[in-house]
Amino acid sequence: MKRSLLLLISLALSFSANATITENHGYAQFGTLKYPAKFTHFDWVNPAAPKGGTLRVMAFGTFDTLNPYTFKGSSPVSTANFLQYGVNELNEPLMVGTGQYAPSGDEPTSSYGLIAQSVEYSEDRSWVVFNLRPQARFHDGKPITADDVAFSYRTLLTEGHPQYRTNLQEVARVDVLNPHRIRFVFKRAGNPLLILRLGELPVLPQHYWKNRDFKATTFEPPLGSGPYRISQVQPGRQLVFERVKDYWGKDLPVNRGFYNYDKVEVEFYRDSDVAFEAFKAGEFDIYIEHQAKNWANGYNFPAVNRGEVIKAQIAHQIPTQSQGLFMNSRRATFSQAKVREALGLMFDFEWTNRTLFSGAYKRTLSYYPNSEFSASGLPVGHEWLMLSPYREQLPANLFTQAFSLPQTDGRGIPRETMRRALGLLAEGGWKLSGQRLLNSDGQPLRFEILLVNPNLERIL
Secondary structure (H helix, E strand, C coil), X not given: CHHHHHHHHHHHHHHHHHCCEEEECEEECCCCCCCCCCCCCCCCCCCCCCCCCEEEEEEECCCCCCCCCCCCCCCCCCHHHHHHHCCCCCCCECEEECCCCCXXXXXXXXXXXXXXXXXXXXXXXXXXXXXXXXXXXXXXXXECCHHHHHHHHXXXXXXXXXXXXXXXXXXXXXXXXXXXEEEEEECCCCCHHHHHHHHCCECCCHHHHCCCCCCCCCCCCCCCCCCEXXXXXXXXXXXXXXXXXXXCCCCCCCCCCCCCCCEEEEEEECCHHHHHHHHHXXXXXXXXXXXXXXXHHCCCCHHHHCCCCCCCCCCCCCCCCCCCCCCCCCCHHHCCHHHHXXXXXXXXXXXXXXXXXXXXXXCCCCCCXXXXXXXXXXXXHHHHHHHHHHHHHCCHHHHCCCCCCCCCCCCCCCHHHHHHHHHHHHHCCCEEECCXXXXXXXXXXXXXXXXXXXXXXXXX
């Protein structure tokens, strides 16, 4: 019995030894990392940016807790807000990348070590090991250890916001291998995205939270580990972040050029019109405009004319979300491609953009706009090879004609376009009868549009 047990242990060890294991300073879900192990900073930052000063910004809404990790209460320090505050996660993650936290910015689905010095993973992506930096510290000077990482995982999974259960549910177990080394074993192999999700895990101080109610709302700034700490709180009205002068990670390549202001003051407004008037009066430094009408007509106040306020559109290569009207092809009305094409012809984007949006928008031509995943031109090379096996199932003109959408001069849909649309509708079984399109059963063409924002009703 003992001999058999030793044999099984020996076999298990030999299988592990033969498996291909990768250790790296970062992790790329697809392809390879852009930045090598010895990189000094991201290409798009100024590593010599001066430090100091105060940045005054605004935020919409209010808050009733400073704990961003639970479902209870409304927190102003949730991850989504850090981008507008210019402040990184108060409790830093294991890695920074293109997920929720501060991105590397110029490559997709990649991350680089922050608290983690390096990451190890098996070829089949069935487990991952994070090796922590010995110098990583919380703001009270205590070291960040693998026990803190394990505590964070278990606490967020059981008591945190449901998003953590969604992102981390595929983890089978967690093993603390030593104070600076932790392993996550997955329920199934072939799960490369989970490594990115675990890298985004904010590491909480176990010694701070163990005697506190994690789910409770609080106005006490929690103990963090990042480049900023909360120094002042006016509940529901104002937060002040101060740069941590002895921040342990200030010289890391992923942080060089970032976190330059000594202080960031955030004022909260519940009304956008009031916030804009406050900006015009000089109450804060940056206003991000979301309304095309205001962008076109609202910036004629004296501070702009004197050059004290700079109005600028900043070109970027950040992938943007697809926006549009999506037709449910499972419905009989939209089941035929000819009908969908005809409706597309009858949408006059140029008129809409000129009349309603003062020419502020560009038309979406891909499901992945403003990114390297956008489809453009004819399929060639690897793209052609990937599509070829499905040629019979795809439209024939996909391989012969670059995709484009009809354009107008912005003064109405040309009659020729209307005739073409009516012809397509007729081929789809809908014929013009008086002022209505009817099918063979005499039923009119009718559909419903579901909105996520009632303000869009006027536009539609």
